[in-house]
Amino acid sequence: MSSVVRISPSRATRAVNLLRTIQFTHPPNCPCHSNPAHHHHGPSTIHQAKRALATPIDHSQQKEYAFEMAASSIRFGPGCTKEVGMDLKNMGAKKVMVVTDGNVRKLGAMQRAIQALESEGVQYDIFDGVRVEPKDSSIKQAIEYAKPYGADAFLAVGGGSVIDTAKLMNLYTTFPEADFLDFVNAPLGRGLPIQGKLKPLIAVPTTAGTGSETTGTAIFDLVSKRAKTGIAHRNLKPTLGIVDPLNTRTMPSAVHAASGLDVLCHSLESWTAIPFHERVPRPTNPINRPAYQGANPISDIFSLNALRDTVKYLPRAVKDPEDHEAQAKMLLAATLAGVGFGNAGVHLCHGMSYPISGQNPGYKHKGYEVEGPIIPHGVSVAVSAPAVFRFTAASNPERHLQAAECFGVDVSNVKRESAGEVLSEALAEFLIKLGDQPRGLRDLGFGEEHLDALVEGTIPQARVLMLAPNLEMGDLQAEREQLRGLFEESLRY
Structure with missing residues (x-):
C-alpha cells in the first residue's frame, strides 16, 4: 500500500528557498559534484543548509548571476545624416537643442544635419561651446545654456566630447533640481541611478573612437579632484546613433x-x-x-x-x-x-x-x-x-x-x-x-x-x-x- 506525503504551501516555499540558498551561496549545487570523496548527503549538509537559512544574506558578497544587453539603435551608411530631420519629426520633436563644438560647426557633417532639420521645418537652437576633453565647468556651462530653451529633443554632432556633453545637458535639464554630483560615479560623486527616461537624443559621431553614440557613459574632468570621472547609466544612452562614414572624412x-x-x-x-x-x-x-x-x-x-x-x-x-x-x-x-x-x-x-x-x-x-x-x-x-x-x-x-x-x-x-x-x-x-x-x-x-x-x-x-x-x-x-x-x-x- 502506497502512501502520499502532502507538503503544506509554507513548507514547500521554505524548501524552495532552501534550495535557492544552497544554489546561490554555495555553488556548485551538490557537494558530490564539488567533492569527489563525498558520496552522501549526511547530517552536516542538512546543518549547513539550516545555517544558511538562518543567516541573513550578505548581498555585498554575492556574485552576479545575470547580464543585460543595452545599446542605442544604430543606423550605419554613407549619407544617412540627411535623415535626421525626419527622425526628429517622427519622434514628435518641436524644439531641438543641437550640440557641437566650434570646429565641427564649420564642417560638412553639421551643415548636412542643419539642412535636414530645416527641410523638415524642425525648430532648433545651436550650442557650439563644447570643450574637447570636457571639464565639469564646461559641462555646467552647457547645461545652463540649455535650461531656458526648454528643448524636447537633443541632436549631438561631433566627437565623444560633444556626444557626452549632450547626454549631460539632456540629463540635467530633465532633472533640473538635481545636484551635479548626484549622478556622478562613486566615490567621487553619489552614483545615484537615473530613475526615469530622458528626452530623445540623436548622436551623429564625426570621429571614429569613443563609441559614445551607443553607450550610456559620459566622461569629463572633475577639476577639484584632479580626476577624470563621469556618469554611467543605461538611461543616458542616445535614442539613435547616426553612423555616417561621410562625417569622418575631415578627420586629421x-x-x-x-x-x-x-x-x-x-x-x-x-x-x-x-x-x-x-x-x-x-x-x-x-x-x-x-x-x-x-x-x-x-x-x-x-x-x-x-x-x-x-x-x-x-x-x-x-x-x-x-x-x-x-x-x-x-x-x-x-x-x-x-x-x-x-x-x-x-x-x-x-x-x-x-x-x-x-x-x-x-x-x-x-x-x-x-x-x-x-x-x-x-x-x-x-x-x-x-x-x-x-x-x-x-x-x-x-x-x-x-x-x-x-x-x-x-x-x-x-x-x-x-x-x-x-x-x-x-x-x-x-x-x-x-x-x-x-x-x-x-x-x-x-x-x-x-x-x-x-x-x-x-x-x-x-x-x-x-x-x-x-x-x-x-x-x-x-x-x-x-x-x-x-x-x-x-x-x-
Missing part, C-alpha cells in the same frame, strides 16, 4: 590615430575584463545593475570583431586620408567596440588614463588644433596598454593569446605563461608602427616624481578598476603597489 591623421587607439583599448579591455558572473555585488534591484558588467557572451562578439578590424584598418586610415574604406571600417569598429565595452566595461588602461590626462604636465599632442596642453583620450589610454596586458594575462591566458592572434602573432606554440609578454610585445610594435605616438609616460612629460600622484588619481576609479583581473582591490596598500608598478613600467615601452 592625428585624430584618426588617437581616436582609433581608444577603439583598440575599448576592445581589448572589454574582452579581458573579469567575467560578469565574477563581479560583486549582485544588485538587489535591477535598476542598480551597472552598465559595466564584466565580459559576457554578447559583448565578446562585438569586442573581438572590433579588435580585429582596428588592427587591420587603423594603420591604413592614419596613413592615407583618401582611404575611405579604412575610414568607414574604423567608424563601424568604434560603434562595435562601443556596444562591447558599453556592456562589459573597461578596466586598467582607462582607469589609469584619467589621471594621466587630468594631471598633464604640459604636453600638447601633435596635430590637435586646440588651445593649451592636451593629451588626447586615446593616447592617454594606449600609453599603458603594453604594461597592462602583460599584467592581466595570468587571469586568462587563452583570451590574451586570442587577442595576440588579432595582431598576426602565431600563438600555436606559445606557452600559456608567456601570453602576457607576447600580447605586450605585439601591442608595442603596433603602436610604434602607427607613428607619432609617445613611447611611454616620459614622452608625455611624466617622471618618477609623478607616479604617486598618478596612483592616487587612479584609486577612485572603482567603477572600472573592479573589472580589472589580478588587481588587489580588497587590499589598498597592495593595490597601490600594483598600480605604481604599472605606471613605472609605462614610463617607457
